[in-house]
Each structure stands twice: as C-alpha cells, then as structure tokens.
Amino acid sequence: MTIPSGQYINTHFVLSEDESSYFRSNQGLPIPSSQELDQSPSTLEIEEGNQGVTASLEMEFKHPFSRGQRYYTTGLFTLMAVLLFADQNLLAPNLSAAAAFFNMSETQKDIFLGGYISAAFFAVGAPAALLVGWYTDKVNRRNLLFAVAIFGQAPNMCTIFVTEYWQFFVLRLLTGISVGGVFPLLYSLLGDLFPISQRAMVSAFILIATGAGVFVGQMLAGLIGPAAGWRLPFVIISVPAIMVACVMQLTTQEPPRGVCEEALQGRQGADGEVLTYNERISWAKVKLLMRVPSNWLIVMQGLPGSLPWGMFMTFLNDFFQTRHGVSTGVATTIISVFGVGGGIGVVAGGWLIQHLYNKKKEYMPMLAGCCVLLGVGPAMYLVNGPVGSQLGWSFFMAFVDGVLASVAGPCVKAAIINVNDPEVRGVALALQSMTDDLGKALGPFIVALFITALGSQERAFNLAICSWIPCGMLILLLVFCMRRDEDEVQARLVENTREYSQVPTQEDGASNADASMCNNGADAESSRGATGEAAQTLMEGLGGIFTTRGSASYQRLPSLISALPSGQHTDGS
Structure with missing residues (x-):
C-alpha cells in the first residue's frame, strides 16, 4: 500500500x-x-x-477577521466595559448625602447603603452570571451582550426619579444584571478573537477598562454629586453606555467559536473547507468542567480575593473623611490613586504575565500569587496608618497597593479561558465571576455586621484585607495543574472534531496522482485507508503538543510519524 x-x-x-x-x-x-x-x-x-x-x-496565526476588524471589535468591547462598570461605585463619594436624603443615621448608612445596597447589586450578579454564561455557550454572544447592556442600564436612567430607599434598592438590584453578565460574554468573545499567546494581555485591557470605569464613575460622582445631587451621575453614565451598545450591535460580527484554538489551526472539514467548530455546551460537559483542577482553584480564589475590593470601594472613601478628617475631594483622590495603580498593575502585569507565560507557563501564576500576598501590607497601612497627616505617603501606598492587587486579574481570566473548551467557557467564566460578585457583595455586608458587633471599622477592614492571603495561595497552586489542564483541552478539541474533519493535505502533481489512482483502483482504495489511518494517528498527538519542555508530547511526534505503514513514500518534491 x-x-x-x-x-x-x-x-x-x-x-x-x-x-x-x-x-x-x-x-x-x-x-x-x-x-x-x-x-x-x-x-x-x-x-x-x-x-x-x-x-x-x-x-x-490565521483568523477569519482582519486585524483591524478584531481590534475595532475589541475596542468597542473595552469601551462598553468602561461604561458598564462606571456605575459600580457611583454611590461611594456621596454616601453621606444619600443617607441624609433617606433620613438615615450613621449606623443605618453603613448597614443599608454600605451593606444591603452592595449586597443586592452583586448578589443578583451571581445568578445573572450563571444564566448568561449558559446562554453564552449556546446563542449569538454579540446579541446577548447587547441585551444584557440595555437591560442593565435602563434602571440607572430611572434613578433620577427615586424618592424612597426601596426604589433605589430595587433599581440597584436590576443594574447588577449587567455587571454580572458582562464578564462571561466579553471574555468568551475575546477567547475567539485572540490566540493563547495574546489572551493575558488582551484580558488586561478589559480589566483596565473595568477599573477605568470605576475610576471615571467615582470621579464623576465626586465632582457632580455635591453640586447637582447624588442621583444625577447614574443618569449621566447610562446614556453613553446604551449608545455604545447600539453601535456595537450595528457594526460588529460574532467571531466563529473555537477559531483561535491551536489544535484547530490549519485543519479542514470533511468537505475540504475551513473547519467549523460546532460543539455546544451540555450537562455532560459541565460535569467535565467541574473535574478540572484549575477551575476549582480559580473559582475558590475569587471569594476571598474580592472581599477587600468590596470593602475598599464601598467604605474606604467615607472612612477617610470621617476618621481621618480629610475632605471628600482628598478621600476620592486617594481611592482614585489606588485605581490608577490598579490600572498600571493590570497593564504592566498583563504584559509581564504574557511574556512569562510564553517563556514558561508556570511563571504566570507564580507572579500573580506573590503580588496578591505582597498587597496585604500597603492595604493595612491605608486602614491603620496616619492617612490624614501624611498624605504624600498615603498616596504612594495607595498606588503601590493598587499595582500589587491588580496583577492577578489578567492571570485568572486568561487561565480560565485556556483550561476550558470553547463551548463551556461561558459557564466557567460565569462561575469565576459569580465568586467575584459574591465576594464584592458579602465583603461590605460582612464588614457592616462586624462593625456592629465589634464596634470598630478598623478591625472589620483588617479582617477583610487578610483574605488576600488564602487568595494568593490558591493562585500559586495553579503552578501544579494549569499546564496539564491546558493540554487536555487541546486533546479534547482534536477528539471532538475528528469525525467531521480531515488532516490538511498539500498536493504536488495531483493530476498524475489522480491518473495513477484511476488505473489502480484497488491500490488507491487501500492507499486512502492507509492515509486516513495515518492521519488519525498523527491527530492523536495534537492534543498534548503544546506542553512544557521535555514533555512526552514532543517526544511522541517522531514516533507518530514513523508509525505510518511501512512502504509509504512521496517524491519528496
């Protein structure tokens, strides 16, 4: 043969x-x-x-979208992230003003505005993330993103009509839908716009957009709220968010699912056309997702890792004003410097993490976990140090803490994309986003309860900050399983598409080959069988090829080639 x-x-x-x-x-x-x-x-x-x-x-790397089209789409996604997250912390600069509007005492302010509102905002984001994550893996993601943005921003526009606390509570509950549902959608789309060698850096841009959104929203509320009322910033943010969502819907396209996966690059479907990845989520695949060790580590780190963020964004601005005697502008500036440091940490960390990942994958969680652990010290200073009397040092510590606390973001997002199949990434991202939302919701709520029980904001804040320690340790544990989980994804992609794909061929002298096959029908049929068997054997090595140095996958490729039936040959031209 x-x-x-x-x-x-x-x-x-x-x-x-x-x-x-x-x-x-x-x-x-x-x-x-x-x-x-x-x-x-x-x-x-x-x-x-x-x-x-x-x-x-x-x-x-080949993608059906041009580079300009991919960058334009990513730019719109980034702008949407800025605007959708701008309303997340709009209340914090004017917390006391809102309490006075609702005739609340200091204790009621902490519990009802600092605790319950935040809990409602993020608590609804958790089930929203799961629901949106499931449909992310089933329907057109671009259309779903548009619907989530509109449904989440409409309550913000209605905030201007609020006169009672329960009205504001319900509206914030509904707005949490957009925050809870946007992460699974955005990162699932980005996973099909950029290859594995660029995902950490692209994830950093989305994270910097969310941080920039919180920064812009907080600055806007701090500047406009005292003069025009605490409700107006909610309306100002919602209008451009809806406009950008409409532009996105009218000018972008849905990227093909799985198009950026290494194991599928260069492969053809049975009809000779570019392979279309048609797998969709099912309960069996969700069960498989739950057996991935990296997923457990990433999901578990979300809750303790988010507790300090929820506390910082909700209480710290008002804490600086009431305990350290600084003005609203200075307190907002300290929080904003923390946000600027976070932005720089995300961008620089995303670049460095991607660079280290491309050198050796284990370097990525090592850097991210260590940065989270180091962020505990500066955060403790901001709570317990002389912030009001040493503003320069306080600004510096806020900046450093923002940098250190933000490096892990691109690592976590890129890792959960890389260790899951394209058709289950929405649910995987939703689980990770859900624990983040629960942390942000439970953080202020738990701190508010501790303030009541212990009679000390400092003690409650210190407890929340210490939760970064288990978070950092869980991220460090990714060193032991992330590479293996990524390899298994590529192996499953090959297996899932084997029935409706073929190994690409490159023919030289095809007409002569066709003539030979016509003259020797039986030999040609045997040749096709041998070729298919050899191709299948070669494809079995694809799943683990993208592994560490010295791995068995690298050593297997020559043996896979030599496993072709003896006597097969080409002209070598």
Whole structure:
C-alpha cells in the first residue's frame, strides 16, 4: 500500500517561539531567529528516511477577521466595559448625602447603603452570571451582550426619579444584571478573537477598562454629586453606555467559536473547507468542567480575593473623611490613586504575565500569587496608618497597593479561558465571576455586621484585607495543574472534531496522482485507508503538543510519524 506519488501528508501545529525552538533543537534542526520568525511563517519539516513524510509546524496565526476588524471589535468591547462598570461605585463619594436624603443615621448608612445596597447589586450578579454564561455557550454572544447592556442600564436612567430607599434598592438590584453578565460574554468573545499567546494581555485591557470605569464613575460622582445631587451621575453614565451598545450591535460580527484554538489551526472539514467548530455546551460537559483542577482553584480564589475590593470601594472613601478628617475631594483622590495603580498593575502585569507565560507557563501564576500576598501590607497601612497627616505617603501606598492587587486579574481570566473548551467557557467564566460578585457583595455586608458587633471599622477592614492571603495561595497552586489542564483541552478539541474533519493535505502533481489512482483502483482504495489511518494517528498527538519542555508530547511526534505503514513514500518534491 502506497501513498500516491507527489502527495504530502501535512499536519499543522501552532507553537510559541520558545516551544518551536525547543522542538527544533531536539530534532537537530536550526533554530530561527526572532527576526526570521517575524518576516515569514516558519515551518518545520521532519523526514523519516525514505518515507519522506513531512510534518509542518506553522508559526502563523490565521483568523477569519482582519486585524483591524478584531481590534475595532475589541475596542468597542473595552469601551462598553468602561461604561458598564462606571456605575459600580457611583454611590461611594456621596454616601453621606444619600443617607441624609433617606433620613438615615450613621449606623443605618453603613448597614443599608454600605451593606444591603452592595449586597443586592452583586448578589443578583451571581445568578445573572450563571444564566448568561449558559446562554453564552449556546446563542449569538454579540446579541446577548447587547441585551444584557440595555437591560442593565435602563434602571440607572430611572434613578433620577427615586424618592424612597426601596426604589433605589430595587433599581440597584436590576443594574447588577449587567455587571454580572458582562464578564462571561466579553471574555468568551475575546477567547475567539485572540490566540493563547495574546489572551493575558488582551484580558488586561478589559480589566483596565473595568477599573477605568470605576475610576471615571467615582470621579464623576465626586465632582457632580455635591453640586447637582447624588442621583444625577447614574443618569449621566447610562446614556453613553446604551449608545455604545447600539453601535456595537450595528457594526460588529460574532467571531466563529473555537477559531483561535491551536489544535484547530490549519485543519479542514470533511468537505475540504475551513473547519467549523460546532460543539455546544451540555450537562455532560459541565460535569467535565467541574473535574478540572484549575477551575476549582480559580473559582475558590475569587471569594476571598474580592472581599477587600468590596470593602475598599464601598467604605474606604467615607472612612477617610470621617476618621481621618480629610475632605471628600482628598478621600476620592486617594481611592482614585489606588485605581490608577490598579490600572498600571493590570497593564504592566498583563504584559509581564504574557511574556512569562510564553517563556514558561508556570511563571504566570507564580507572579500573580506573590503580588496578591505582597498587597496585604500597603492595604493595612491605608486602614491603620496616619492617612490624614501624611498624605504624600498615603498616596504612594495607595498606588503601590493598587499595582500589587491588580496583577492577578489578567492571570485568572486568561487561565480560565485556556483550561476550558470553547463551548463551556461561558459557564466557567460565569462561575469565576459569580465568586467575584459574591465576594464584592458579602465583603461590605460582612464588614457592616462586624462593625456592629465589634464596634470598630478598623478591625472589620483588617479582617477583610487578610483574605488576600488564602487568595494568593490558591493562585500559586495553579503552578501544579494549569499546564496539564491546558493540554487536555487541546486533546479534547482534536477528539471532538475528528469525525467531521480531515488532516490538511498539500498536493504536488495531483493530476498524475489522480491518473495513477484511476488505473489502480484497488491500490488507491487501500492507499486512502492507509492515509486516513495515518492521519488519525498523527491527530492523536495534537492534543498534548503544546506542553512544557521535555514533555512526552514532543517526544511522541517522531514516533507518530514513523508509525505510518511501512512502504509509504512521496517524491519528496
């Protein structure tokens, strides 16, 4: 049995530069320079004696959307994130003004506005995240994002008509839907717009957008609220958010699901066209998701990791004013400096994390976990230190704490995308977002209860800050399982698409081969069977190819090639 003369069997892989260099060195092949890789797609050819079988490792990422189209879509998503999260902390600068509007005492202010409102806002975000996450993996995500944005922002516009506390409570409850549902949608879409080698950095832009939204909203409320009333900022934020959602709906397209996965790059469907990934979520796949160790670590770190954030965003502004005697503007500036540091931490951390990940995957959770642990110290100073008498030092500590506390964000988002199949990422992201929302909701609520029980805001705040310790430890544990979970994703992608895909072929002298097959029908039929079996054998190695140095997956590829039936050959031209 022979392969028709002039026909190549090619399998396409996408490797990082570091992984490609390792593979080439193991096979005794020259390692291309970074400049050579940038100039043209790099291929790796392996020949097994006179069999002449070629395995092509392409260093080129191909997407059906142009680069400009992907960047434009991502830009709109980023702007939507800014506006949807701008209302998250609009009440904090004017907490005392809102309490006076509702005729509340200081204790009632902490419990009803600081505790219950925050709990309602984020508590509804948890079930919303799960519901939206499930439908994210089933329906058109762009349309769903538009619906979530409109439904979540309409209550903000109605805030101007609020006269009673219960009205404001209900409206904040409904607005939490947009915050809870936006994360699974945005990150699922980004996972199909950018490959694994860029996801941490792109995730950083979305996170910086959410932080910028909180910063812009808080600054707007701090500037406008004292002069025009605490309700007006809610309306000002909602109008552009709805407008951007409409632009997004009219000018963008849904990216194909799974198009950026390494194991699917370069593969063709049974009809010879570009492979379309048609898998959708099911309960069986949700059960599989729950068995992924990395998912458990990422989800569990969300609750303790979010407690300090909820406390900072809700109580700290007012705490600086009442306990340290600073003005509303100074207190808002300290929180804003914390936000600026967080923005820089997300961008710089996202870039550094992506760089380290492309070198060695384990470096990503190592850096993120250590930064979370180091963030405890500056946060303790902001609560217990002489903030009012040493403003310069307080600004510095707020900036440093913002940087350290924000580095983990891109790591967590990129990791949960990478360790889950495309059709279950919405639910996985929803679970992670749900624990974040619960942390932000329970943080102010628990702190409010502790304030009542202990009679001390400082003690309650210190307890919340200490929850960053288990958060950092859980992120560090990703070192032991993240790589394996990513490899298993790629293996499942190959297995899931095997029935309706084929290995890409590159023919030279196809007409001669066709003629030969016509003249030798029986031999041609046997050849097709052998080729299919060989292709299937090659595809089995795809799932684990993107692993660490020295892994068995790298060592298996030559053996997979040599496993082709003996006697098969090509012209080698």
